[in-house]
Amino acid sequence: MQKNSIFTFSAIASVAVAAARFIGLGTGAHCAADAKALGVTQTPAAAGEAVAVDVVGTAIVEAGGAILPWGEVKSDAVGKAIAHDGTGEILGYAVTGATADGQKIEVLLKF
DSSP: OOOOEEEEEEEEOSSOBOTTOEEETTTSSBOOTTOOEEEEESSOBOTTOEEEEEEEEEEEEEBSSOBOTTOEEEEOTTSOEEEOOSSSOOOEEESSOBSSTTOEEEEEEOO
């Protein structure tokens, strides 16, 4: 699986964050369910550490359940990508699909 990040931003984690998760816009923490995201963390980080966040392009994101290829995605309560159900922010489009929680997918980010 590949990713093509066009713009990466350095954010300061306000709490411990995992890699491949949506991070909330201006929060420094995993994105809340249905909320707007800054982007996707490249690596894990402890509170107070800088973390690289993919903002524009494609990113590798951990899925929180089944997602169809090219389906719209949003964040669940822990920053994982889940299928958009008509509510909440559309954070991107799944380039590759997932069949189960915990799988990594490529997402075309929408800011």
